[in-house]
Amino acid sequence: MTTPKLPIFMDYHSTTPVDPRVLEAMLPYFTEKFGNAASRSHSFGWTAEEAVDVARENIAKLIGASSEKEIVFTSGASESDNLAIKGVAEFYKDKGNHIITSVIEHKAVLDSCKRLEKEGCEVTYLPVAKDGRVDPQAVQNAMTEKTILVSIMLANNEIGTVQPLEEIGKITRARGVLFHTDAVQGVGKIDFDVQKMNVDLASITAHKMYGPKGVGALYVRRSKPRVRLVAQMDGGGHERGNRSGTLNVPAIVGFGKAAEIAMKERPEEAARLLKLRERLRNKIQSSMDEVYLNGSLEHRLPGNLNLSFAFVEGEAMMMAIKDVAVSSGSACTSASLEPSYVLRALGVGDDLAHSSIRFGLGRFTTEEEVDYVAKLVVEKATHLRNMSPLYEMHKEGIDLKSVQWTAH
Amino acid sequence: MAYSEKVIDHAENPRNVGTLDKSDPNVGTGLVGAPACGDVMRLQIKVSDGGVIEDAKFKTFGCGSAIASSSLATEWLKGKTLEEAEKIKNVDIVNELNLPPVKIHCSVLAQDAIKSAIDDFRAKQAARRSEKPEAQTK
Numbered sequence: 376m377t378t379p380k381l382p383i384f385m386d387y388h389s390t391t392p393v394d395p396r397v398l399e400a401m402l403p404y405f406t407e408k409f410g411n412a413a414s415r416s417h418s419f420g421w422t423a424e425e426a427v428d429v430a431r432e433n434i435a436k437l438i439g440a441s442s443e444k445e446i447v448f449t450s451g452a453s454e455s456d457n458l459a460i461k462g463v464a465e466f467y468k469d470k471g472n473h474i475i476t477s478v479i480e481h482k483a484v485l486d487s488c489k490r491l492e493k494e495g496c497e498v499t500y501l502p503v504a505k506d507g508r509v510d511p512q513a514v515q516n517a518m519t520e521k522t523i524l525v526s527i528m529l530a531n532n533e534i535g536t537v538q539p540l541e542e543i544g545k546i547t548r549a550r551g552v553l554f555h556t557d558a559v560q561g562v563g564k565i566d567f568d569v570q571k572m573n574v575d576l577a578s579i580t581a582h583k584m585y586g587p588k589g590v591g592a593l594y595v596r597r598s599k600p601r602v603r604l605v606a607q608m609d610g611g612g613h614e615r616g617n618r619s620g621t622l623n624v625p626a627i628v629g630f631g632k633a634a635e636i637a638m639k640e641r642p643e644e645a646a647r648l649l650k651l652r653e654r655l656r657n658k659i660q661s662s663m664d665e666v667y668l669n670g671s672l673e674h675r676l677p678g679n680l681n682l683s684f685a686f687v688e689g690e691a692m693m694m695a696i697k698d699v700a701v702s703s704g705s706a707c708t709s710a711s712l713e714p715s716y717v718l719r720a721l722g723v724g725d726d727l728a729h730s731s732i733r734f735g736l737g738r739f740t741t742e743e744e745v746d747y748v749a750k751l752v753v754e755k756a757t758h759l760r761n762m763s764p765l766y767e768m769h770k771e772g773i774d775l776k777s778v779q780w781t782a783h
Numbered sequence: 784m785a786y787s788e789k790v791i792d793h794a795e796n797p798r799n800v801g802t803l804d805k806s807d808p809n810v811g812t813g814l815v816g817a818p819a820c821g822d823v824m825r826l827q828i829k830v831s832d833g834g835v836i837e838d839a840k841f842k843t844f845g846c847g848s849a850i851a852s853s854s855l856a857t858e859w860l861k862g863k864t865l866e867e868a869e870k871i872k873n874v875d876i877v878n879e880l881n882l883p884p885v886k887i888h889c890s891v892l893a894q895d896a897i898k899s900a901i902d903d904f905r906a907k908q909a910a911r912r913s914e915k916p917e918a919q920t921k
Binding site: 686687688690691694695705714724725726729761762763764765766767775780781 | 786791794795797800802814815816817818819820821822823824825842843844845846847849850895
């Protein structure tokens with residue numbers, strides 16, 4: 376086997392490289408086409424505005440929006456999540472103050488909800504099943520007269536689990552409750568259609584879909600129902616008053632181009648990634664015992680693989696495969712020293728949460744890379760197990776759960 | 784987070800990985816930490832009749848800094864008397880490996896492991912001494 380070019384990037388959930396076609400589309404908007412899209416009185420401004428409108432249309436098409444006017448540009452998905460949740464809570468505060476979300480949402484959603492709780496909102500955090508999915512019936516059951524918003528992500532960033540948005544959308548629509556989704560990880564990778572799923576607000580970002588960092592969007596439905604927001608930033612009233620600030624034209628152009636490419640290439644790309652993901656999983660799981668898949672296999676992003684290598688600590692594993700960029704739910708990789716809250720929510724024990732590795736495959740992942748990574752991972756995990764006291768105890772038949780450990 | 788060269792060296796080429804016979808009366812075993820916390824260290828020492836540590840082995844479940852801390856500890860333990868070994872403090876490990884603040888607990892665990900192995904050895908010796916006189920009186 377030949378060695379692919381190192382280092383290998385297998386962390387496509389964290390970010391993605393800008394597609395060369397995207398970069399090419401962006402470049403003129405840094406130099407000769409540098410106008411401010413809000414300049415209404417000269418050609419520089421018109422050129423910029425036209426380019427922004429094309430991007431808006433491409434993004435609207437990608438998510439099934441009925442009008443490009445429903446796309447509000449932001450600095451990224453964290454801002455979109457904040458704007459959606461806080462903006463809705465503020466606008467509809469006379470109607471109610473109850474929000475339903477899930478425990479495995481991104482921090483931008485969870486922390487926006489926490490802030491609203493301090494301001495008098497009530498938030499229900501729904502649990503997920505062992506497969507990492509929210510039960511739509513639980514959404515139904517959590518509804519009260521005061522519920523104004525349900526926020527459930529399209530796909531999880533750690534375990535790639537795809538949520539039943541279509542079922543949840545039926546429930547929210549029937550109750551007349553607004554439905555927001557953080558669609559960041561799924562847009563351009565799996566089916567996502569705001570009409571079919573009855574989504575009223577959706578957060579997306581360019582850099583997870585081969586566009587540039589620093590630009591995102593919030594889809595805000597304009598009819599049936601018309602969603603209203605209170606802007607969270609004051610200024611020139613850009614984006615129909617929803618988000619003030621001069622538009623980042625080159626990045627928006629890139630975002631639009633990335634959406635256009637995703638629209639065209641998604642089916643083929645998803646099939647290719649699924650095949651590669653399964654190749655990686657099968658190669659690892661057939662070579663080693665006690666390797667566990669976290670989250671549903673069936674309802675999963677094609678490029679996501681999240682495995683726990685029992686008796687091996689995640690950060691040590693990442694260090695051992697240092698030429699491969701992956702991520703871990705181990706506490707040691709976080710400043711808080713707490714293992715992943717997502718894995719905990721699935722009921723994965725803390726020991727296995729510490730042993731988790733997330734592989735994120737994407738557009739530029741090759742079969743050669745997958746084979747190299749599979750072999751390296753098996754070799755290094757075996758090596759680390761040979762120096763793990765837990766593995767030795769396990770092999771001796773000791774039940775690790777029966778041992779009195781000294782928590783520290 | 785960037786690792787220091789010494790941490791990388793120990794994590795990639797750990798010294799003294801292995802297992803000593805824990806039923807050997809001259810072997811002391813320390814097992815500290817917890818899987819749920821992401822760190823478990825087992826450190827073993829073999830002590831000569833003269834009270835000198837002849838051999839030391841470890842196995843660690845933990846991050847690179849935890850592996851490096853225990854690897855370094857086994858290196859330092861060899862050739863020391865128990866009294867000298869007891870003087871190894873976690874700050875010595877922190878300084879030697881340039882551990883960042885977030886990894887200091889790894890060095891604390893290594894110090895605990897040393898203490899636990901020494902305690903185990905002494906407990907075994909004490910148990911042996913208390914058995915022997917009994918055997919003589921019969």
